[in-house]
Amino acid sequence: MEILVVLVFLALLFGGVYWYAGYSTRSGFAKDENQNFIPDAWEEKYSWFFSGKGIIMLVLGIGIGYALARVIG
Numbered sequence: 600m601e602i603l604v605v606l607v608f609l610a611l612l613f614g615g616v617y618w619y620a621g622y623s624t625r626s627g628f629a630k631d632e633n634q635n636f637i638p639d640a641w642e643e644k645y646s647w648f649f650s651g652k653g654i655i656m657l658v659l660g661i662g663i664g665y666a667l668a669r670v671i672g
């Protein structure tokens with residue numbers, strides 16, 4: 600059960616960060632000179648977090664699926 604809560608929390612947290620990156624750059628209050636919808640201030644340190652978005656969310660999704668199946672079953 601705990602792992603499910605942790606995974607759901609992480610998915611929401613990461614989803615929120617991805618959403619915020621897009622929102623803040625689109626609305627113009629985060630600097631985004633290369634226009635890839637990632638705030639330039641984050642890009643140096645956390646580029647892996649954004650380039651790995653698909654994989655990260657996929658792994659979280661699979662993890663949640665397995666954890667959910669164990670809780671239900």
Ligand SMILES: [Ca+2]
Binds near residue numbers: 633634636637638
């Ligand atoms: Ca950028």
